[in-house]
Amino acid sequence: MVAAPSTPPENPAALSVGVVAETAAGERRVALVPKLAERVIRRGLRVVVEPGAGEGAGLPDELYAAAGAELATAASPARHCDIVLTVTPPSDADIARLARGTVLIGFLDPLGAPQRIEALREAGVTAFAVESIPRISRAQAMDALSSQANVSGYRAALLAAQRAPRFFPMLTTAAGTVPPATVLVLGAGVAGLQALATAKRLGAQPTGYDVRPEVAEQVRSVGAQWLDLGIEAIGEGGYARELTDDERAEQQRRLTEAIGGFDVVITTALVPGRTAPTLVTAEAVHGMRPGSVVVDLAGATGGNCALTEAGRDVVVDGVTISSPLNLPAEMPLHASELYARNLVELLELLVDAEGRLAIDPADEIVAGACVAGLPEEVA
Known part of the structure; x- marks a missing residue:
């Protein structure tokens, strides 16, 4: 009607x-x-x-x-x-x-x-x-990027839980105890923090990582752990300095090693107007346990995972890589x-x-x- x-x-x-x-x-x-x-x-x-x-x-x-x-x-x-x-x-x-x-x-x-x-x-x-819209205090109520990123982060955690072949929370049953899933979120912006908070509510053990070490407290504030790769980028006056090529390579090597220890990886790193940075290399995917899940929110701009296919779910060595393109619409x-x-x-x-x-x-x-x-x- x-x-x-x-x-x-x-x-x-x-x-x-x-x-x-x-x-x-x-x-x-x-x-x-x-x-x-x-x-x-x-x-x-x-x-x-x-x-x-x-x-x-x-x-x-x-x-x-x-x-x-x-x-x-x-x-x-x-x-x-x-x-x-x-x-x-x-x-x-x-x-x-x-x-x-x-x-x-x-x-x-x-x-x-x-x-x-x-x-x-x-x-x-x-x-x-x-x-x-500039990200200033007077424009916070107009910040559509943040409002929709909140939705994306929430849905990304739910999607990861759906794709994973295991429980997110720890369960104690007559048949034994199931340990909680471990979730790594790369990128501690609005979407990343919401993904961490949602994974925590679902009972998983969330860990966050960002190239900006100053956001560590924000990650901890939603109940998640901070992944410390042991590389400092603090320059004069407390500002971040640019990493050297050697430091950047060492950072990626340590991140690749760390990724293999998680059941789920959610990536949220976007750079306006540019190709998304690669955070999860092919080597990192091959090092993950079969049954692990990668949810890549940057698929539309190239993906944070080297093996992402935008808009599709693919399985590589038993690892599911999911690249949803418009989670807020869901x-x-x-x-x-x-x-x-x-x-x-x-x-x-x-x-x-x-x-x-x-x-x-x-x-x-x-x-x-x-x-x-x-x-x-x-x-």
């Missing part, structure tokens, strides 16, 4: 916010959830939602209509709104459907697809890439709720109390996130 369009807004001249139905394969998230659509409407804006946009996340059209949103029609498409919210980057066809002067907000991959940004600029679109309801809050916080920075666009190019967040068409460029 499709809900009838809601009553037209009292102010049809109000800025309109379009919510598109994602078309990328496997994408089940939506850029705005009904509860936050109400918040946007209370600010004096119209919300126009493409029919079925929230169904993948368990949010039917009726919930949007009840929140006061309008359902898009052929005569009033969501992509013709003043502001368009998206999860995944637009295709060339999507860009062609955006009117000049449209404000687009979403994941746009500006470093990985500069040609898309150029197309948006040529189309006269003011585009805000949420992955480019938990679409909460991932959408978190993401929508990020977008609304940014949206409220771009719209004044009267519901009018008030984009300030001098604002640090605006300048960092805007990858195409600041107002003076579009004019």
Whole structure:
């Protein structure tokens, strides 16, 4: 059953916010959830939602209509709104459907697809890439990378537990005692810390490692151990110094040896706009016990494991290497709720109390996130 369009807004001249139905394969998230659509409407804006946009996340059209949103029609498409919210980057066809002067907000991959940004600029679109929002305290509520990385880390631990042929927790039964699984997480960013915390909740013995020794306390704070490879990189003033070639080779050798002692390895190391660093070598995989599992969250950018095949599960010498490409889409309801809050916080920075666009190019967040068409460029 499709809900009838809601009553037209009292102010049809109000800025309109379009919510598109994602078309990328496997994408089940939506850029705005009904509860936050109400918040946007209370600010004096119209919300126009493409029919079925929230169904993948368990949010039917009726919930949007009840929140006061309008359902898009052929005569009033969501992509013709003043502001368009998206999860995944637009295709060339999507860009062609955006009117000049449209404000687009979403994941746009500006470093990985500069040609898309150029197309948006040529189309006269003011585009805000949420992955480019500066990581400052004032922008924490807008940090979509962190909100979605939390989901990825959680799901990665669950995926590892599912792929592993053993229990995660220690079990004492009449048939004997099963020791807990040992889990190594490489990379102690948001995803890595969440993976460690989730593995701990599942009863495993988690250990974290990062090239930044200063994050050791964060690893311990979630109940995990810190993998100390015995190589210090502390320079003058307490800052990290660059490792020498010999130190880097020794670090990799020690890490390769350590990996063989774990039942599960989860890798989370990403470098924006660059190929993911190789942390788990082929030698390390061959040194793992049969039945071990590697979950590589960097598969889309080359993988942290030398034997990763993006988007696939492969088995090498009895070791399962899994490379999921979009874990947040596997938990679409909460991932959408978190993401929508990020977008609304940014949206409220771009719209004044009267519901009018008030984009300030001098604002640090605006300048960092805007990858195409600041107002003076579009004019």
